[in-house]
Amino acid sequence: MKPIKVGLLGLGTVGTGVVRIVEGHQSDLQSQVGSPIVIERVLVQNKNKARSIGISPDKLTEDAWDIIHDPEIDVIVEVMGGIETTKGYILEALSRGKHVVTANKDLMALHGPEILAAAHENGCDVLYEASVAGGIPIIRTLVEGFSSDRITKIMGIVNGTTNYILTKMSKEGAAYGDVLKEAQELGYAEADPTSDVEGLDAARKMTILATLGFRANVALEDVDVKGISAISREDILYAKRLGYEVKLLGIAERQDDFISVSVQPTMVKASHPIASVNGVYNAVYVYGEAVGETMFYGAGAGEMPTATSIVADLVAVVKNLKLGVNGKQAKLAYKEKKLKTDEQIASKYFMLLHVQDRAGVLARITQAFAEHEVSLESVLQQPNPSNPEAEIIIITHDANKAAASRVLKSLASMEVVKAIKSVYRVEG
Numbered sequence: 001m002k003p004i005k006v007g008l009l010g011l012g013t014v015g016t017g018v019v020r021i022v023e024g025h026q027s028d029l030q031s032q033v034g035s036p037i038v039i040e041r042v043l044v045q046n047k048n049k050a051r052s053i054g055i056s057p058d059k060l061t062e063d064a065w066d067i068i069h070d071p072e073i074d075v076i077v078e079v080m081g082g083i084e085t086t087k088g089y090i091l092e093a094l095s096r097g098k099h100v101v102t103a104n105k106d107l108m109a110l111h112g113p114e115i116l117a118a119a120h121e122n123g124c125d126v127l128y129e130a131s132v133a134g135g136i137p138i139i140r141t142l143v144e145g146f147s148s149d150r151i152t153k154i155m156g157i158v159n160g161t162t163n164y165i166l167t168k169m170s171k172e173g174a175a176y177g178d179v180l181k182e183a184q185e186l187g188y189a190e191a192d193p194t195s196d197v198e199g200l201d202a203a204r205k206m207t208i209l210a211t212l213g214f215r216a217n218v219a220l221e222d223v224d225v226k227g228i229s230a231i232s233r234e235d236i237l238y239a240k241r242l243g244y245e246v247k248l249l250g251i252a253e254r255q256d257d258f259i260s261v262s263v264q265p266t267m268v269k270a271s272h273p274i275a276s277v278n279g280v281y282n283a284v285y286v287y288g289e290a291v292g293e294t295m296f297y298g299a300g301a302g303e304m305p306t307a308t309s310i311v312a313d314l315v316a317v318v319k320n321l322k323l324g325v326n327g328k329q330a331k332l333a334y335k336e337k338k339l340k341t342d343e344q345i346a347s348k349y350f351m352l353l354h355v356q357d358r359a360g361v362l363a364r365i366t367q368a369f370a371e372h373e374v375s376l377e378s379v380l381q382q383p384n385p386s387n388p389e390a391e392i393i394i395i396t397h398d399a400n401k402a403a404a405s406r407v408l409k410s411l412a413s414m415e416v417v418k419a420i421k422s423v424y425r426v427e428g
């Protein structure tokens with residue numbers, strides 16, 4: 001039983017989890033693949049850094065080529081992050097016939113097609129289950145579990161850091177900055193947490209999910225992205241009072257071959273299951289024409305959940321090695337995408353306005369909605385205890401994005417409207 005030798009690029013949060021699982025579950029892994037799996041060498045930035053696991057110093061290197069050029073290494077597990085340098089390492093590894101497992105959504109969202117094509121040419125596997133939703137096996141589910149269906153919508157919480165922050169703000173009234181720091185300490189956040197809080201991490205994950213789910217060449221620039229940094233505690237309190245939770249949702253929709261993909265803070269009805277997905281947990285809803293509605297739930301970030309997906313991919317690569325079928329999966333034939341226009345994107349909206357508190361104001365405001373053919377589900381007017389203006393909270397019925405923008409433009413030009421405090425998409 002020749003051991004399978006793994007070169008691990010990175011020994012941070014996820015890399016440490018990979019070592020723990022490969023060592024801790026060794027006999028279970030061997031019984032599945034028929035060979036020992038050995039972490040042969042590990043790339044780090046700083047060999048002298050204190051580590052939370054015992055690892056022989058001889059295994060550590062600060063030179064990636066020690067691993068990539070080592071003919072003994074069968075599989076590269078990439079958990080170092082980064083884009084251009086990392087892409088170079090992966091392409092070189094593939095050219096040398098090494099299989100690759102990665103958690104790197106930044107790389108796969110931007111260069112996935114090129115990397116997968118290189119894998120195919122070299123008869124290698126590239127698997128990336130951990131790149132989306134941590135411990136939830138959503139990529140395998142989309143590609144294999146739903147291969148028979150036509151997916152019409154993928155909607156989910158796909159960033160653990162922001163869900164952790166929003167949950168703590170909603171349940172404990174915690175301050176945004178404090179909770180972000182906690183999420184970083186827990187190993188959930190990216191090296192640059194701006195990509196979490198500004199929605200880019202979720203957008204990268206939605207690019208991957210929409211590409212696989214719709215079998216179309218969706219690109220990162222097709223995703224309309226808004227993060228959570230502008231959400232106020234006031235917004236969260238309003239949402240709760242009205243029976244909603246604010247969640248950062250990724251939503252990919254397809255109708256008659258037209259696609260839209262977005263990431264945005266959304267008000268989700270408290271009765272919708274996604275509203276009770278809290279902390280670092282993620283959930284992904286997949287709607288298929290035949291299957292209907294399905295939901296997948298689990299830890300979306302962190303050491304052990306993410307490492308679970310990585311090692312599952314490693315097992316898949318080794319099983320393929322035993323069968324001699326690496327790189328033999330049919331190449332995905334992506335359809336040319338057609339993006340929806342704003343006239344084709346429909347949703348309900350929540351709007352919070354500060355307005356002059358005098359006769360006729362409500363009528364003028366509702367008139368603006370009527371003029372642009374946006375119908376209203378509810379309107380609530382109340383005095384604002386802290387100033388002479390009144391607050392108006394409006395929830396619309398489904399409206400197209402272009403019409404909603406026209407209403408907002410018209411409201412912004414009215415003298416009686418003092419401020420458009422917040423606008424959210426509504427789900428549920």
Ligand SMILES: NC(=O)C1=CN([C@@H]2O[C@H](COP(=O)(O)OP(=O)(O)OC[C@H]3O[C@@H](n4cnc5c(N)ncnc54)[C@H](OP(=O)(O)O)[C@@H]3O)[C@@H](O)[C@H]2O)C=CC1
Pocket residue numbers: 009010011012013014015043044045046047049062078079080081082103104105106130131134187188189190191300301302303306
């Ligand atoms: N954290 C999470 O919950 C999840 C992370 N991911 C993805 O997994 C990857 C790793 O994340 P995470 O473990 O959190 O990251 P960390 O920052 O915790 O770890 C990165 C590791 O890579 C090493 N490293 C980074 N850059 C280099 C370099 N240029 N040369 C050599 N070594 C380098 C670091 O070395 P040293 O230790 O010496 O500093 C460290 O060991 C990222 O792509 C991330 O997006 C995916 C899903 C979940």
Ligand SMILES: N[C@@H](CC=O)C(=O)O
Pocket residue numbers: 131132133134158159160161162188189190196201300301302
């Ligand atoms: N920073 C990411 C890590 C997992 O992908 C997140 O918070 O979800």
